[in-house]
Amino acid sequence: MNAPDPRPARFEANRAQAYDDTIARALPGYALIHDMAAVLMKVLLPAGARVLVIGAGTGTDILRLGQDNPGWRFLGVDPSPDMLAVARQRVATVPGLEERVDWHAGALDTLAADTPAHDGALSVLVSHFLPDTPSGKAALLGHAARFLRPGAPLMLADFLPPGPDLPDAALMEAAWVAWQRERGIEDDAIMRGLSHARRAIHPIGPERLGALLTDAGFTPPVRVMQALHVHGWLTRKREDA
Structure with missing residues (x-):
C-alpha cells in the first residue's frame, strides 16, 4: 500500500521555486542537516557509491554530495514533479553531475522492484509528514531498506516538535517563533507555519523511532544533530536484514 504523502499539494511550482529560501530561514538547523549529511556520507561511503x-x-x-564526490551516482525520489523540476534545473548547472543523477517522480514504493541496491541513503524532512501507522512511517522505512545493501547507512532528519502535553513544549515553540522573527519572517507567516506544523507533523520519540527502524531491518539510531525541533539520526541496514 502506498504511504500517504501530503507534500504534492503543498509544493506546486511557485512554492517549489521559493522553498529553499523559505525553509532555510524558518527551520533551525537546516544548513546543519546538509552539512552533517555531507560529512557522514563522505566518511561512510566508497568512491563509487x-x-x-x-x-x-x-x-x-x-548538489552538495555530487560536487564533493565526483564518483558517486544518485537516485532522487520525490512525489512532487514541481520540486524535481527545480532540482533538475539546479543539477544541470553543474558540469558532469547531470549524467550521474536519475530521477523518480513518485513515492518510494513505486520504484521498480529491480532497482539496484544503494550504498547509502538520505531522508531529510520526509517522515515527519507521515502518520505512525503501518502505511505511514513504517512503510517508508521498510521500502528504504528494500533499496539498500546490508550495512548501508541511512541518515534521517525530521522536524519533531514535542507534544503539547510535555513540559518543554511551550518553551520550544516560543524559541522557534523567536528564531523566525530574528530572520525577518512576519508574524502572520509564523502563525501559519505553527498551524501547519500542528496539523501536518506527526512527531514520535526516540524510542518509537528505534522500534520502527528495528522492525524495518535497521540498527538502533544514533543522534547526530539537533537544533530545537530538528533532529538528525544515523542508522544502518542490518547485515541480516
Whole structure:
C-alpha cells in the first residue's frame, strides 16, 4: 500500500521555486542537516557509491554530495514533479553531475522492484509528514531498506516538535517563533507555519523511532544533530536484514 504523502499539494511550482529560501530561514538547523549529511556520507561511503535520496526536493543534497564526490551516482525520489523540476534545473548547472543523477517522480514504493541496491541513503524532512501507522512511517522505512545493501547507512532528519502535553513544549515553540522573527519572517507567516506544523507533523520519540527502524531491518539510531525541533539520526541496514 502506498504511504500517504501530503507534500504534492503543498509544493506546486511557485512554492517549489521559493522553498529553499523559505525553509532555510524558518527551520533551525537546516544548513546543519546538509552539512552533517555531507560529512557522514563522505566518511561512510566508497568512491563509487550509489546514493538514494528520499524526498530529493529541490536537489540540495544531490548538489552538495555530487560536487564533493565526483564518483558517486544518485537516485532522487520525490512525489512532487514541481520540486524535481527545480532540482533538475539546479543539477544541470553543474558540469558532469547531470549524467550521474536519475530521477523518480513518485513515492518510494513505486520504484521498480529491480532497482539496484544503494550504498547509502538520505531522508531529510520526509517522515515527519507521515502518520505512525503501518502505511505511514513504517512503510517508508521498510521500502528504504528494500533499496539498500546490508550495512548501508541511512541518515534521517525530521522536524519533531514535542507534544503539547510535555513540559518543554511551550518553551520550544516560543524559541522557534523567536528564531523566525530574528530572520525577518512576519508574524502572520509564523502563525501559519505553527498551524501547519500542528496539523501536518506527526512527531514520535526516540524510542518509537528505534522500534520502527528495528522492525524495518535497521540498527538502533544514533543522534547526530539537533537544533530545537530538528533532529538528525544515523542508522544502518542490518547485515541480516
